[in-house]
Amino acid sequence: MKNLPMVDLNGQYTKIKEEIDNAMQEVVDSAYFVGGPAVGKFQNNLEKYLGVKHVIPCANGTDALTIAMMAAGLKPGDEVITANFTFVATAEAIAMLNLTPVLVDVYDDTFNIDVAAIENAITDKTKAIVPVHLFGQAANMEAIMKLAKKHDLFVIEDTAQAIGADYTFSDGSVAKAGTIGDIGTTSFFPSKNLGCFGDGGALFTNDDTLAAMIKKVVNHGMEKRYYHDMIGMNSRLDTLQAAVLDVKLNYLDSYCDARRDAADYYDNAFKDIEGLETPFRSPFSTHVFHQYTLKLGDGLDHFEMQDFLKENGVPGMIYYPVPLHLQKAYLDPRYKEGDFPVTEKLCSNVISLPMHTEHSEESLKYITEKVIAFVQSKN
Ligand SMILES: *Cc1c(COP(=O)(O)O)cnc(C)c1O
Numbered sequence: 001m002k003n004l005p006m007v008d009l010n011g012q013y014t015k016i017k018e019e020i021d022n023a024m025q026e027v028v029d030s031a032y033f034v035g036g037p038a039v040g041k042f043q044n045n046l047e048k049y050l051g052v053k054h055v056i057p058c059a060n061g062t063d064a065l066t067i068a069m070m071a072a073g074l075k076p077g078d079e080v081i082t083a084n085f086t087f088v089a090t091a092e093a094i095a096m097l098n099l100t101p102v103l104v105d106v107y108d109d110t111f112n113i114d115v116a117a118i119e120n121a122i123t124d125k126t127k128a129i130v131p132v133h134l135f136g137q138a139a140n141m142e143a144i145m146k147l148a149k150k151h152d153l154f155v156i157e158d159t160a161q162a163i164g165a166d167y168t169f170s171d172g173s174v175a176k177a178g179t180i181g182d183i184g185t186t187s188f189f190p191s192k193n194l195g196c197f198g199d200g201g202a203l204f205t206n207d208d209t210l211a212a213m214i215k216k217v218v219n220h221g222m223e224k225r226y227y228h229d230m231i232g233m234n235s236r237l238d239t240l241q242a243a244v245l246d247v248k249l250n251y252l253d254s255y256c257d258a259r260r261d262a263a264d265y266y267d268n269a270f271k272d273i274e275g276l277e278t279p280f281r282s283p284f285s286t287h288v289f290h291q292y293t294l295k296l297g298d299g300l301d302h303f304e305m306q307d308f309l310k311e312n313g314v315p316g317m318i319y320y321p322v323p324l325h326l327q328k329a330y331l332d333p334r335y336k337e338g339d340f341p342v343t344e345k346l347c348s349n350v351i352s353l354p355m356h357t358e359h360s361e362e363s364l365k366y367i368t369e370k371v372i373a374f375v376q377s378k379n
Pocket residue numbers: 060061062063086087089090132158160161186187188189199200201
């Protein structure tokens with residue numbers, strides 16, 4: 001077995017090719033390439049799926065974060081707290097608006113933002129918290145919302161990796177990740193759990209005023225055509241992408257199940273292997289396994305494992321090799337090496353295995369055998 005994929009978008013498409021092709025053809029025939037009924041239809045269906053009042057589509061997940069912060073009325077110099085262990089887009093959106101990113105450490109088990117660390121980082125300049133639901137599990141939203149309420153902070157959930165995950169509150173009520181804070185954002189990048197055939201993104205909110213503001217921001221700051229109330233941007237979801245997403249949304253739950261099945265296979269294969277720590281399952285969030293991420297024990301090098309797997313036709317990805325505070329673009333005198341022990345350790349010992357909706361038992365068997373062979377070669 002040679003050259004397995006990290007994600008299998010082709011296999012996924014093949015199964016629903018006719019449905020997708022028809023939806024795309026309808027858009028072409030309608031000649032609505034921007035806006036139009038297909039966008040509205042997807043928007044409504046996603047609102048229903050998420051149980052949220054407003055979904056506002058936009059061009060990508062990075063824009064969604066930027067738009068959320070603009071709609072929240074954040075101003076240069078305002079401090080925004082986010083997790084250090086994340087994809088750069090989260091901090092990038094903050095920095096692009098001349099807001100101050102305040103980085104905090106994450107939990108060693110869930111990889112999600114540490115609530116006590118958030119509390120320690122709050123100053124009188126803090127205006128917002130951006131928890132990231134990393135790798136497919138929701139951050140500790142109940143505690144985060146409580147803290148936000150106490151300090152009057154805005155909460156923007158970066159749900160790019162966790163669309164479809166369910167969060168359970170201590171009273172037993174359940175909400176979709178991304179619908180708990182003031183605004184949720186997501187990305188429809190092809191490899192995300194709900195991916196389109198190019199770039200796409202969206203914002204979610206239950207607040208009518210914020211929804212109106214977001215709609216204004218994505219459309220050049222205008223409500224009435226050619227009357228511009230504020231400086232906005234141009235950020236739209238292409239109609240073709242909306243048509244693709246509307247078809248794939250019907251399969252999202254089954255895609256999440258397929259990912260969980262693959263994760264169960266991995267967990268089971270690795271459970272007795274010393275040196276491999278399988279992903280922790282949070283008690284308050286379902287896991288939609290955007291990534292299946294192992295932590296390697298001392299003496300096992302993740303880059304070495306990555307090379308070994310590659311030689312055997314198995315891709316492994318290191319999300320993320322460098323914490324934000326040690327990235328060249330984000331170096332800041334406020335931070336130095338050693339300030340974020342958990343994030344720094346994770347950046348040195350995690351590796352993510354192929355994760356998608358189209359795994360065969362044969363490919364999972366092969367991947368797990370190669371991972372175990374690497375570990376055993378080091379004993
Ligand atoms: C992918 C991703 C984004 C950015 O999404 P794009 O659509 O690529 O701009 C933001 N945050 C996180 C956590 C992501 O994984």
